[in-house]
Amino acid sequence: MINTEESTYWNQRYKQQLTGWDIGYASTPIVEYINQLEDKNLDILIPGAGKAWEVEYIFNRGFKNVIYLDFASLSSKYFKARCPDFPDSQIITGDFFKHEGKYDLIIEQTFFSSLQPLQRQDYVAKTAELLKNNGKVAGLLFDINFPFQGPPFGGSYREYKLLF
Secondary structure: OOOHHHHHHHHHHHHOOOOOOOOOOOOHHHHHHHHOOOOOOOOEEEEOOOOOHHHHHHHHOOOOOEEEEEOOHHHHHHHHHHOOOOOHHHEEEOOHHHOOOOEEEEEEEOHHHHOOHHHHHHHHHHHHHHEEEEEEEEEEOOOOOOOOOOOOOOOOHHHHHHHO
């Protein structure tokens, strides 16, 4: 079940092109991380995937067990138009906190920063629940407190060390 208020909010952001977090390509640190992985059979989740540049990059590198997860149905339509060969069964419009599955790798690319800071402990707990034994979270987190009300919400290295 999708939180319709959240889904509406994010769909509106895409409709109005208020997507300043979307750099238009897979971010360099994630590309470099993926390039060093050899096991193409890893089960990978990308929550808050948005237009899914990272999903596309990973899929095109030969990783076939990649799951796209986002609240906003509109973002998945943009992704699917750009990447028509990506399996529909691996595109999930839903709530990360209600998602079920087990993954070797969860890629973090701006999803964490979209969450209210009070949700961060829940994010860490849910991530741990979704990871297989020896699974990993890899990605990017802001090490800055923004001078505006988010999302995105900033954070600090110290906070992340305490949470994770």
